[in-house]
Amino acid sequence: MKAEKIKDQLVYEAQEKDENDSIKRLLADSGYSEKAIDYYLRRPHFGEIPNADIVAELTGSCGDKMKIYIVTVNGMVSNAKFQVMGCAGAITSAMAVVDLIKGNSL
Incomplete structure (x- = not known):
């Protein structure tokens, strides 16, 4: 049973890598x-922060x-x-914005 779980995990990881490679090629x-x-x-800055000091929302x-x-x-x-619910450009831009604003004053 344990060997079967390991095999399933390896198959899943291979499929995920193939999918990521395909997405990389498409975006490139x-x-x-x-x-x-x-x-x-x-998506390093994807998610929400409970009790954030500032929350803003917009629709482009x-x-x-x-x-x-x-x-x-x-x-x-x-x-x-x-x-973010949007295109690759919206998601990428949002992630980059966080890196740009961290450590800066408002």
């Missing part, structure tokens, strides 16, 4: 940089929806996360 062929592709696949003219959660300490951004 569409002109996305390696850094943008990495943001899209990893294209229909993409974004919600940002910001935590501040002494007027400086100490943490931020986004929830």
Whole structure:
């Protein structure tokens, strides 16, 4: 039984890698940089922050929806996360914005 679970996990990981490789090729062929592709696949700042100091939400003219959660300490951004329902460009941009604002004052 344990060997079967290990086999299933290996098959799942191989399928996930194939899917990620396919997404990487598609985004690269569409002109996305390696850094943008990495943001899209990893989504390092994706999620919500309970009890965030600032929460803002918007819907773009294209229909993409974004919600940002910001935590501040002494007027400086100490943490931020986004929830995004949109295209690869919207998701990638949101992830990059967090890296740009962390450690800065509002």
